[in-house]
Amino acid sequence: MSLLVVGSLGIDTIETPFGRVENVLGGSATYISTAASYFAPPVRLVGVVGDDFPGEYLQFLENREIDLEGLQIDQGGKTFRWGGKYHYDLNSRDTLFTELNVFEKFTPIIPESYRKTTYVCLGNIDPDLQRKVLEQISRPRLVVGDTMNFWISGKMDSLKKTLKLLDVLILNDAEAREMTREANLVKAAKSIIRMGPKTVVIKKGEHGAMLVTEQTIFSAPAYPLETINDPTGAGDAFAGGFVGWIARTDDLSESNMKRAVIYGSTLASFCVERFSLDRFKDLTYLEIQDRFREFRELSRFDEDLTSS
Amino acid sequence: MSLLVVGSLGIDTIETPFGRVENVLGGSATYISTAASYFAPPVRLVGVVGDDFPGEYLQFLENREIDLEGLQIDQGGKTFRWGGKYHYDLNSRDTLFTELNVFEKFTPIIPESYRKTTYVCLGNIDPDLQRKVLEQISRPRLVVGDTMNFWISGKMDSLKKTLKLLDVLILNDAEAREMTREANLVKAAKSIIRMGPKTVVIKKGEHGAMLVTEQTIFSAPAYPLETINDPTGAGDAFAGGFVGWIARTDDLSESNMKRAVIYGSTLASFCVERFSLDRFKDLTYLEIQDRFREFRELSRFDEDLTSS
Numbered sequence: 001m002s003l004l005v006v007g008s009l010g011i012d013t014i015e016t017p018f019g020r021v022e023n024v025l026g027g028s029a030t031y032i033s034t035a036a037s038y039f040a041p042p043v044r045l046v047g048v049v050g051d052d053f054p055g056e057y058l059q060f061l062e063n064r065e066i067d068l069e070g071l072q073i074d075q076g077g078k079t080f081r082w083g084g085k086y087h088y089d090l091n092s093r094d095t096l097f098t099e100l101n102v103f104e105k106f107t108p109i110i111p112e113s114y115r116k117t118t119y120v121c122l123g124n125i126d127p128d129l130q131r132k133v134l135e136q137i138s139r140p141r142l143v144v145g146d147t148m149n150f151w152i153s154g155k156m157d158s159l160k161k162t163l164k165l166l167d168v169l170i171l172n173d174a175e176a177r178e179m180t181r182e183a184n185l186v187k188a189a190k191s192i193i194r195m196g197p198k199t200v201v202i203k204k205g206e207h208g209a210m211l212v213t214e215q216t217i218f219s220a221p222a223y224p225l226e227t228i229n230d231p232t233g234a235g236d237a238f239a240g241g242f243v244g245w246i247a248r249t250d251d252l253s254e255s256n257m258k259r260a261v262i263y264g265s266t267l268a269s270f271c272v273e274r275f276s277l278d279r280f281k282d283l284t285y286l287e288i289q290d291r292f293r294e295f296r297e298l299s300r301f302d303e304d305l306t307s308s
Numbered sequence: 309m310s311l312l313v314v315g316s317l318g319i320d321t322i323e324t325p326f327g328r329v330e331n332v333l334g335g336s337a338t339y340i341s342t343a344a345s346y347f348a349p350p351v352r353l354v355g356v357v358g359d360d361f362p363g364e365y366l367q368f369l370e371n372r373e374i375d376l377e378g379l380q381i382d383q384g385g386k387t388f389r390w391g392g393k394y395h396y397d398l399n400s401r402d403t404l405f406t407e408l409n410v411f412e413k414f415t416p417i418i419p420e421s422y423r424k425t426t427y428v429c430l431g432n433i434d435p436d437l438q439r440k441v442l443e444q445i446s447r448p449r450l451v452v453g454d455t456m457n458f459w460i461s462g463k464m465d466s467l468k469k470t471l472k473l474l475d476v477l478i479l480n481d482a483e484a485r486e487m488t489r490e491a492n493l494v495k496a497a498k499s500i501i502r503m504g505p506k507t508v509v510i511k512k513g514e515h516g517a518m519l520v521t522e523q524t525i526f527s528a529p530a531y532p533l534e535t536i537n538d539p540t541g542a543g544d545a546f547a548g549g550f551v552g553w554i555a556r557t558d559d560l561s562e563s564n565m566k567r568a569v570i571y572g573s574t575l576a577s578f579c580v581e582r583f584s585l586d587r588f589k590d591l592t593y594l595e596i597q598d599r600f601r602e603f604r605e606l607s608r609f610d611e612d613l614t615s616s
Contacts, residue, residue, distance in 0.1 A: 089491035183397035185514070186532040206493070207515035208527070219516070219606045221527030224494040258609040292611075298527045299607040301566040303600075 001141075002116070003247040004044040005033040005240070006108050006133045007123020009053070009071070013083040013097075014275060016090065018229045024276035025057045026082060028123035028146065031233035033066045034280050035240025035267040036121070038288055040247035041065035044114050046133070048106045050077035064280065070111050077102035090231050091205060110136040119247040121239060124148040127155055127162040134165050142252060144168040144243045145197075146235070152179045163196035170201045170239050185210065186217065201242065201261060203235050203268075211261050218258045221299045223269035223291065230275040234268040241267030266291045309449075310424070311555040312352040313341040313548070314416050314441045315431020317361070317379070321391040321405075322583060324398065326537045332584035333365045334390060336431030336454065339541035341374045342588050343548025343575040344429070346596055348555035349373035352422050354441070356414045358385035372588065378419050385410035398539050399513060418444040427555040429547060432456040435463055435470040442473050450560060452476040452551045453505075454543070460487045471504035478509045478547050493518065494525065509550065509569060511543050511576075519569050526566045529607045531577035531599065538583040542576040549575030574599045 007029030013022045033043045042065045051073060061068060080103035083096035108129055115137055122130045122145040130145060145166040151159050152175060159179075163169065169192060173185060180191040189200040189212035202210045208222040242264035249256055266288055273279045315337030321330045341351040350373045359381060369376060388411035391404035416437055423445055430438045430453040438453060453474040459467050460483060467487075471477065477500060481493060488499040497508040497520035510518045516530040550572035557564055574596055581587045 089485075177397075184534060184536070186534050190534075204515060207512060208529075210532070217532045217606065218609070219529030219532070220609075221516075221529070221607070224518070224525045224527070226492060226494050226498075228492070255610055259611075262609055296609070296611065298525065299529070301526070301528075301570055301604070302563055303567075303604065 001040065001118040001247045001250045002044065003036055003040045003119040003121065003243065004046065004070075004110070004114055004117040004137070004140075005029050005036065005121045005123065006046040006130075007032060007125055007236075008080055008103055009047045009049050010080040010082050010103075011053070012081070012232065012276065014230055014232055015085040015096075016230050016275075017086065017088050018227075019275060021230075021275045025060065026232065026276060027080065028125075028236045030061070030277065031236030031271065032121055032123055032240035032243070033061070034064050034277055035237040035271070036244030036247070037064040037066055038267070038283075038285055039241070039244030039263070040119070042067040043244075044070055044117060046070035046108050046110060046114070048072040048074055048102050050079040050102045051075050053079045060277070060281070070109070070114055072106075072109065074102040084232065086231060090228055093231075108133045108136075118142075118250070119243060120144070121243040122146065122166075123236065123239075124151070127151055127159040130162045131165060141250075142167045142243075142246060144170060144239065146170050146239055147175065149175055149178060160195060163192070166197045168199040168201060169197040170203065170235075170242065172203045172205070172235060176200070176202050186212065199257060201264075203238055205231075205234075209238065209261055209265055211257060213254065216254055218261060220258075220261045220265050221295065223265060223295065224298070225269060225272065228272045231272050232275075233277065234272050237271035238264035238268040241265070262292055262295050263288070265295060309348065309426040309555045309558045310352065311344055311348045311427040311429065311551065312354065312378075312418070312422055312425040312445070313337050313344065313429045313431065314354040314438075315340060315433055315544075316388055316411055317355045317357050318388040318390050318411075319361070320389070320540065320584065322538055322540055323393040323404075324538050324583075325394065325396050327583065329538075329583045333368065334540065334584060335388065336433075336541075336544045338369070338585065339544030339579065340429055340431055340548035340551070341369070342372050342585055343545040343579070344552030344555070345372040345374055346575070346591075346593055347549070347552030347571070348427070350375040351552075352378055352425060354378035354416050354418060354422070356380040356382055356410050358387040358410045359383050361387045368585070368589070378417070378422055380414075380417065382410040392540065394539060398536055401539075416441045416444075426450075426558070427551055428452065429551040430454065430474075431544065431547075432459070435459055435467040438470045439473060449558075450475045450551075450554060452478060452547065454478050454547055455483065457483055457486055468503060471500070474505045476507040476509060477505040478511065478543075478550065480511045480513070480543060484508070484510050494520065507565060509572075511546055513539075513542075517546065517569055517573055519565060521562065524562055526569060528566075528569045528573050529603065531573060531603065532606070533577060533580065536580045539580050540583075541585065542580050545579035546572035546576040549573070570600055570603050571596070573603060
């Protein structure tokens, strides 16, 4: 099944307690499409970069079987740049700088050949642009969207319109609380469901993730990593693993959505092991399968009917 | 199998976004023994109250088949009192007042009939007193201990001596981080294991709990409650459910420890549904079993071998 990813591509400068890297590959669409490429290649990518975007980064994406027909290369423009610094517990970060550059005037243009796409994943771009993407595509089977605090606090009215068009909203715990003004995450998720998406996935960082529908709640643990070098992109890698698995299997059942959450968690856990997208340079599908099974062991317990 | 619980009994005043109660039953040993009483009655209780401790609270404990032979009633003394106020997200609280009263000079005296006790659970009392308890008991099969930030920051040297005598340490995430100065919870748990306890259980509030041994990591979800009226005692109810289940089954295997974590989580989830220990006034063993099974559904996903 075909999968389209729309979002940002960027060049990042990242500082964590474990190191600092400059001018590395970044951007939400980059992480999403790379993670998804393990399941549903070729992944269709729509985004924009400047002519300063390094050829080796394009090569990396091509090596991951990401289809770059929809990538706009703005001649004379500069690529979106972001700099961030993580605190010692890795749960909070300061944005050091944001240079929107070519991303400031970005309008997603969906190539003719992408207009029949079965699965769509919208990175956390302006909700106006998210809707513009959907207007150009003929009835996808599933639309998964992400968002961020910037749009929740600044463009909630537009975001509400987009929410009505999403099947699945993926967001983190702080965003869910901010969007609904509800501290309890279960209540927050149910409140979001009333705004449109039938399924809400709340990412909780080191605490795992939660999938909520009208009927069910599924709780996924986080993989207990001892070494997290760089949390950047973990949420996007999650979204990519999630939507990638669904596109691969073309199965929208609740039990498959749960598996998708675990695949999302798996890809996120690999993502943070190294800086930028470095872990995906040598990550294999076999490693993903092994970790998926480890996730099962992590939360498995047996009922003991004899003594209960 | 016999189970001994040592810790505080108190009279609490609690304010949460959902209400305020005055002079209600509280104390770590109260919650621990009440939760454990569902699995391993009669639970032996050692603690101290003043002569102002309401008869109805003694009656409540007796109704829960808690053996009060070890309860010291200090004639002329006043019971330990605590007042706390929870913030809107229920994850943080302010202590409004602490009156130690009879608890200030408390020395645990283990009655002759308790000296052969198979399972021991030490509430978060002074680590000096925790050791004093163990000196009076002949080689229990398992010693489970709790602690709190007050002893970690104020009496870490004494706490380290106690840690060497514990089989299982139960503590919350903030305490684990403070004790080890390690932000990563897996690393923190392993660092605590090097201090003595073979098993560390980290309670993560709304994010569930994690059991860590040298060989294994088990991640338990939190029960997705929409209504939490009062988080007081949840951690103690967890400890009581955990040790109670182990005492009931007399099975120290890793797979049974995992079940014990789920029973602990189950008892904690009931605890917070009402103020003080009110939920335990009518909670039945059948309800506990039902929720234990719900916990299983919560984190269960199936491998799909056909499409992987």
